[in-house]
Amino acid sequence: MxxxxxxxxxxxxxxxxxxxxxxxxxxxxxxxxxxxxxxxxxxxDRMPAPIGAASGELVGEVRQLLGVVRELVDEHWRRERPGLGRELLPLQRALLAQGVDGVIAAALVQATEARLGGGAPLAAALAGALGEPSPGGAKRVRLFMGPPGDGKTTTIAKLAAQQQRAGQRVALVTTDTYRVGATAELETYGRALGAPVLAAADARALVQALARAADADLVLVDTAGAGPGQGPQLAELAALAEAAGAGAARTLVASAAAGSSAAAWTWQAFAPLAPEACVLTKLDLAPGGPMLGLLWRRGVPVSHVAAGRRIPDDLEPATPDRLARCLLAA
Incomplete structure (x- = not known):
């Protein structure tokens, strides 16, 4: 490796x-x-293309060592979990390869094992362990939050286009006053979709913007990216969430490319805001195991997954079968 x-x-x-x-x-x-x-x-899980016979022999030896390491890891799991069947090894290996937290991986394997009876395929058992699909999108106002660059604005544009196709009147609100061009980007999407775009620099302005969007069937609120250690930005985000009201949905937008530590840091930053669902983006870059595992452990459903920037095509509902395929990828 x-x-x-x-x-x-x-x-x-x-x-x-x-x-x-x-x-x-x-x-x-x-x-x-x-x-x-x-x-x-x-x-x-490969070495660069070998140059010469000696390099080829070295690559072969390394591959043999990798095989030994896998066997040792499998044996360790079997000692830790007596009776762990071989049918669970592909899941265990995939979770480890993706860097899923060890405690979360063990719990997910155990939950999947409980559903393997009756000859159920591994993917189906894992989908059952992940639970029912998230209902997602039932509330009229939806506030999107997440780390910088994880795709909040693009996600909002995709959802807006999909809901317009379904016959809903959509309004967009931006509260991102930090990123250069953030307002202009959302306004560009709004013009393309024929949807009104309102700007709100603070919590009080957000209340006013939501009142102006009273005729919309769905209001999607974009926010500035924030993360651990950005106390002032997170405090502003909390004020915006409160201003949106108890009836507004809070949706986390997170990248599938986040490793285990980055996923934990993201959750640490946004858990106090009580996100009700998550949109997992950038599945074209990574399968998202660490973030998916953490969300499952915390009981936060994934409502949608995104694998590209095409609007609105690269956004789909997150079914348990789709998420199981992500976790089994390695």
Missing amino acids: TINRYTAATMQQALARVKAALGPEAVILETASAPGEVTVTAAV
Whole structure:
């Protein structure tokens, strides 16, 4: 297994470097952000193309060692969980390969094992463990929150387009006064969709904007990205959530490319705001195991998944079968 770190100015650039160096099968192990840069730790279960016979022998030896490591890991799981059947090993391996937290992985394997009776396929048992599909989108006002760059604005545009196709009148509200061009971006989407776009710089302005959008069947509220350590931004977000009212849905938008630590940090930042559902984005970059596992453990349903930027096509409801395929990917 090859493990490397890639640093760039943005997450998109860092992931592009990962894909260029390790290929599309690379697994994101960790992401970390610092002022002006993003670092992604990634791994791939292969070695670079060998040069010469000696290199080929070395690659063969490394592959044999990887096989031994897998056997040792499997044996460790069997000792920790006596009676763990071989039919569960693909799930266990996939969760470990994606970097899912060990405690969460063990709980998910156990929940899946309980549903394997009667010859049920592993994917079906895992889907059953994940629970029923999220109802999602039932409330008239929906507030979207999440880390910077995880796709809140694009997600809102996709949902708006889909709901307009369904015959609903949609209004868009932006509260992002931090990111350069944020308001202009949402206004561009609004013009393309023929939907009104309102701007609200603070909680009081949001109340006024929601009143002006009283004729809309659905109001989607965009917010500025925030994360752990950004206390003032998170406090502003909490004030916006309160201003939206108890009847407004709070939806977390999170990237599937987040590693285990990044997923935990995201939850730490937004858990006090009590998100009711999550949209998992960037499934075209990573299968999202760490974030999916954490959301499952915390009881937060995934309402939609996104795998691209096409509007509105690259957004689909998150069924248990779809999420099970994500967790089994490795």
